[in-house]
Amino acid sequence: MKVLIFGLGMHGGGYAAASYFLDHGDEVRITDLKGACDLGSEMESLTLRGASCISGTHRSEDFLWADIVVKNPAIPPNHPMLAHARMVVNDFAWLFSSPWCEQVKIIGITGTKGKTTTSAAVAHVLTSLGYEAMQCGNMGISAFTVLREWERRHEQGRRLPDFLVVEFSSWQIRDSVQSLHGQLPIMEVCALTNFYPDHLNSYESIEQYLEDKLELFTPNIHTAVVPDVMMKRIQMQTKLDRRHIRGIDRSCPKELEQQPHLQSAYAILLALGLKYKSILKALESFQGVPHRIEQVGTLGSILFVNDSAATIPEAVHFSYAKFSSMAVHLICGGTDKNLKADAMLQEVKQASSISLLDGSFTQNKLLPLLQMHGIAYMGPFKAMGDALQASFDAAQAKQHELPDLPQAILLSPGCASFELFANEFDRGNQFKNLVGLLLEA
Numbered sequence: 001m002k003v004l005i006f007g008l009g010m011h012g013g014g015y016a017a018a019s020y021f022l023d024h025g026d027e028v029r030i031t032d033l034k035g036a037c038d039l040g041s042e043m044e045s046l047t048l049r050g051a052s053c054i055s056g057t058h059r060s061e062d063f064l065w066a067d068i069v070v071k072n073p074a075i076p077p078n079h080p081m082l083a084h085a086r087m088v089v090n091d092f093a094w095l096f097s098s099p100w101c102e103q104v105k106i107i108g109i110t111g112t113k114g115k116t117t118t119s120a121a122v123a124h125v126l127t128s129l130g131y132e133a134m135q136c137g138n139m140g141i142s143a144f145t146v147l148r149e150w151e152r153r154h155e156q157g158r159r160l161p162d163f164l165v166v167e168f169s170s171w172q173i174r175d176s177v178q179s180l181h182g183q184l185p186i187m188e189v190c191a192l193t194n195f196y197p198d199h200l201n202s203y204e205s206i207e208q209y210l211e212d213k214l215e216l217f218t219p220n221i222h223t224a225v226v227p228d229v230m231m232k233r234i235q236m237q238t239k240l241d242r243r244h245i246r247g248i249d250r251s252c253p254k255e256l257e258q259q260p261h262l263q264s265a266y267a268i269l270l271a272l273g274l275k276y277k278s279i280l281k282a283l284e285s286f287q288g289v290p291h292r293i294e295q296v297g298t299l300g301s302i303l304f305v306n307d308s309a310a311t312i313p314e315a316v317h318f319s320y321a322k323f324s325s326m327a328v329h330l331i332c333g334g335t336d337k338n339l340k341a342d343a344m345l346q347e348v349k350q351a352s353s354i355s356l357l358d359g360s361f362t363q364n365k366l367l368p369l370l371q372m373h374g375i376a377y378m379g380p381f382k383a384m385g386d387a388l389q390a391s392f393d394a395a396q397a398k399q400h401e402l403p404d405l406p407q408a409i410l411l412s413p414g415c416a417s418f419e420l421f422a423n424e425f426d427r428g429n430q431f432k433n434l435v436g437l438l439l440e441a
Contacts, residue, residue: 004062005030006081007072008043015042016142017070017091022049023148029066031058060084070094073171077178091143092172093179095136100150101185103160107268108221110168110213111193113315114261115139118193119167120289121265126163128282129274137167139289163188170212177215184218189271191225192217192234193248193264196314196343223271225251225264246271255280260318261293262286291428293319296435301405302395304435307412308428313343316414320347326406327352327398329391333362333380334427335416341365344414348375352407353394355387356380361415382420384430392438 003021008014008030021028028051030043043053054062063069063084071077071088082088095101109119116139126133136146143166150160168176176184195210203209217224217238224234228247235245251267253276262283269279288294291309298304303326307319320328330351332344336359348354348370356362356379363380370377378394381387391409398407411431413424421427 001026002065002067003028004066004069004085006058006063006069007075008032008034009072009074013091013140013142014070014072015046016144018046018051019049020094020144020148022046022051028052029054029062031055031062033058071175073169073175077174089179090172090175092137092166092168092176095143095147096176096180096185098147098150100154100160101164104164105162105188106185107163107165107272108168108187108190108216109137109166109193109264109268110170110173110191110216111264112196112312113310113318114193114264115167115169116289116309117261117292118191118264118268119165121262121283121286122268123163123165124286125265125269125274125279125282126165128285129278131163132161133163133165134161135165135167138169138172139167168216170209173216174212182218184216184220187221189223189225189268190217190221191264191268192227192230194227195230196312225267225271253280256283260321261288291425293322294428294432296432297439299439301399301403301407302392303406303408304438305408305410305412306428306431306435307410308417308424308431310412310414311416311424312337312339313341313414316344316347316412319412320344320350320410323408323410324350326408327395327402329353329355329395329407329409331355331357331387331391331409331411331431332413333357333366333415334359334413334420335418336361336364337416339365339415341369341414345369345373349373352398353391354378355390355394357384357387357413357420358382359415359417359419365415384420384427385434388431388434388438 003026005014005018018028018030030051031054047053058081063081068087068089069085071090109115119135119139123133123135134146135141136143153160217234219238224240224245226234228249231245231247246267248264248267251270252263256262256266266279291306294306296304296306310316310319328351333356354377356377358380378390395407395409417424417427
């Protein structure tokens with residue numbers, strides 16, 4: 001079979017797809033607009049295994065050559081090159097076409113924010129309670145990686161996992177529905193963690209963005225877990241009995257009222273029939289995931305927190321709430337996604353200091369908001385090191401004034417990252433590396 005990987009990508013999805021088909025003896029070509037130097041060791045590794053790599057351009061002849069095109073989710077479905085493709089698929093379409101999916105209980109999770117934390121927390125609790133739960137999806141684990149593992153287990157006579165926890169972005173849902181002609185697999189639980197404006201630089205309207213999210217909810221799901229305000233809409237869409245639609249807000253126990261990042265996971269686990277006491281006990285040992293309210297270290301009374309995955313203003317609001325009893329030195333700003341900054345107004349008003357990372361969101365949205373309300377700020381800075389140093393200087397000055405005051409230096413940008421960083425993970429890693437050097441010094 002002739003396979004074209006359309007976009008190698010930066011998070012390993014294209015690499016996993018190419019590796020999967022190379023393992024099966026297929027002919028593989030990879031096309032990516034980035035240069036070979038930018039694509040680095042992954043491209044070199046695949047070339048050594050026999051893949052043909054075309055960098056810096058897309059050629060119609062490659063699409064005409066291919067039996068199937070594996071599309072990166074960041075590439076829009078109306079890309080003109082796709083008109084030459086015989087068949088367009090994504091990793092989920094390939095996995096969900098496998099008959100082995102019928103042997104594993106699938107938990108599908110989407111939402112604007114909190115998807116990765118929710119997926120990780122659900123998998124953690126299931127594992128803690130004696131089940132085997134695998135993860136894949138938007139957190140960076142390709143469905144091709146999962147399918148290859150299942151094939152190896154089948155060859156070795158080993159059992160498949162009890163659960164597969166799948167995190168979907170709106171683009172992945174859109175591509176999966178199109179590739180599978182709407183025939184998504186049966187899911188034990190399908191969850192929407194929350195919904196806020198996002199990706200309005202890619203979608204024509206917020207309703208179009210919501211519709212892509214809600215395509216995950218089909219009549220095939222056993223139970224839906226959604227915010228209370230979405231329950232009626234989900235019931236109309238899926239025709240599920242009300243007993244099989246669980247509201248996240250009304251499911252929240254008092255023990256998790258101050259931990260909004262765990263409430264969706266709790267509701268999902270409850271919908272699976274697990275006992276609430278065992279869920280809460282297992283959640284106590286959940287350590288979170290990188291770049292999402294990640295506590296990096298402390299220096300005296302100063303806590304350093306990496307929340308680089310806060311890529312919308314509403315995410316800053318939720319992250320900041322965990323540290324509202326402390327003096328917070330906020331590092332924010334970056335690239336615009338056609339979102340308003342108003343949702344983080346309360347936080348920038350309350351912050352002890354604000355260090356701005358430069359970018360289109362900072363220039364066009366944050367600076368006008370800060371200036372309108374007379375809020376002081378430092379920057380904008382074009383390097384993470386400068387922003388961190390400014391925040392650290394402000395925290396040290398506050399520490400000299402009030403030695404016992406708990407403080408937090410919180411990287412919670414409220415926007416995308418692409419003008420100064422490769423992605424939000426690069427942004428978070430730069431912050432963590434610089435904090436590490438600061439702590440060593």
